[in-house]
Amino acid sequence: MSDIIIKNAVAGDVATITIDRADAGNALTIEHLGQLSAAFRAAGASGAKLIVLRTTGADFCRGRDPAGGKPSPTALAMRENLVAPILDVYDAIDGTRQPIIAVVQGAALGFGCALATACDITIASDKARFRLPEMEKNLPPTLAASVMMGRVPRKALTWLIYSMEEIDAATALRLGILSSVVPAAELDARVTHHVTELTTRSHEALAAMKEYMRVAPAMAPRGAADYGASLLSSVLSSAKR
Known part of the structure; x- marks a missing residue:
């Protein structure tokens, strides 16, 4: 049984989901992905007007942690055990009635980059960094691409995948991964401002x-x-x- 690292809390009109695995860069195992999907759906079913996604520590999410999971001897089992939980997170984000604000303070790699992109509004520190490194292991990041292609231009997304280059927050903003970039010292204050404004709607x-x-x-x-x-x-x- 996986440790519980996804915290879900509702205060007034705001539901906050916190990924608390800072010691691993907030990288998520398959079991953690299930927790995250459940957290989004629970927040969506609450009376909150808005959902805020945060993570602890220096990094937003350094991607998928391959630890754990069920044996997948066939393609069908691989799809059920590995692929489906990732897609279910994107489906849970898409299916909430409330807008979701992601707060990105540091590295967002692989799944973390896709997660930041998938949220409705993504506010990042100017220290944030983004990368799709999967091709280093000959793993085409088709699932990340599936959620990013509606937001990031095709040429840019293709380059991110094949080059595996890290981009800074300003570049991520230009490409459509982010909604806003603010100085690191102002990140929390800016998020609070936008949350306060939106919850008046x-x-x-x-x-x-x-x-x-x-x-x-x-x-x-x-x-x-x-x-x-x-x-x-x-x-x-x-x-x-």
């Missing part, structure tokens, strides 16, 4: 915007406009009750 407005950004980018322009009109009408109608 209604549940309905926040949820509608997350839903729109989840669905509309894959739609034709006319369909996206019609869907937006339906969501807006629903929010306006709720506000009048």
